[in-house]
Amino acid sequence: MSNDQPHAANTVPGSLVQVGVTMKYTLLDYLRSRRFVIMLAIVLIISALLTVLVAYYRPGSMVGSGATTIDFYSTWWGTFASFLTVISGIFFGGDGIAAEFQNKTGYFTVPNPIRRSSIYIGKFLASFTAATVVLVVYLAIAVANGLFYFGANIPSQFGESFLFAWFYLLAVLGFTFMFSSLFKTSSYAILVSFLLLIVGFSLISALIEGLTNTEPWYILSYGASIIMDVFTSPYPTTITRAGFTTYVASIPEGLAIMAAYFIVSSMLGLILFERKEFN
């Protein structure tokens, strides 16, 4: 270091700026990573397959003469959006924090004058942005196909469904980040999040509904069902047939469940990360 000409004293940026710095470099890391390419490739392959199959078979329920734009978008977007949201959330959030411990990269960041909350929020926002890019690519291809078959007649339910999926992404990432803070190994965080979000919640939800006949209002995937349900007009309601009740989350209820998951799991994840020692 040139000590003959001392540098001007540095001013350490505020926490908000450091959130931005962490987000910028984490996002750059994601965009250059193999996982981002894989995720994009999955979305592009699925979209390409859908495009070809719909163009070739022209399914009546989607693009037939009696089909509406709502039918088209609910099939194209509604059936896959939740799954895609979960997968991309896990892909980008699973090792958000755990990798700092596993790859020991935390040794380079944590000793610096930066709050752990800034690191956590920066990484969260980077994961959210990367996963959003994936969702938007899928959405753009859906819209392109919709424009081809139906012109510029995009139903408002499609926009609502996208916003719900985006909100669901926040909850999924909050949940995934919590496990990422809990474990020091990325694969554990990814595996546990995957099993719970893809299999566990659906199983628990079905069991609770079937065995106790009560509303599974505390299950995230139950709240996320609004992504698909919003395409149904009029909006479906809870019905009881032959003593068996099929519960349907209303839109406010679905949003509240997702918000609760996002807030509680994010805060828990942050507390865990704040307390975790590097050793």
Added chain:
Amino acid sequence: MIADIRGVPRAEREKRIADAVEEVRMGEWIDKRTGKFSKGMKQRICIASALLSNPTILLLDEPSTGLDPRGMSEVRDIVKSLKKQDRLVFMSSHILSEVSEVCDEVAMIDHGKLLVYDTISNVTKKFSGSDNIVEVGLLKSVDPSIITRISNLSGVTGAESMDDRNLRIKFQGSQDTQARILTDLLGLNVPVLSYRPAASALEDVYLNLIKATL
């Protein structure tokens, strides 16, 4: 990223990074990913990141803990070189031999209470009796009669064999006395391989000081 976090001005960033990396002797690794680095190298990178803001005071919390002997030696060398750069370096360590080797002054703290703060030589002089201690590494073992003759050298208050190849000499006096004793040893044809202040002197001081608090 670290430069951004530490608020290093954009115009100075590249030069400061290159300087800091060079200062911890990691220049040839500057384009490599850190994942495969040894613990010692990672520790050097951490020190480099602290140097980015060109601090006049550095706080190093047990910088060599958990490192293998090579890593410890690397980090010790870096700390020694940082001292030469007109910086005040505070280093905490439980390895007192390392403190003897690297530091000029020492503060001993027990249960949050400052027991002593002074130069290493003053501390060892004050608290391990009035004797200084040197350890002598030998090329081959020496006859016990030689050890008796060493004990009788001027200024020497005692000499003992630690094992076949190491002697421990207690003496009273300054560094000049220490240098003269070395000349006397050579005069006695003692096969001296190494000659240095005893690393354990500081440990003795520490143990004496904390006795009261136990």
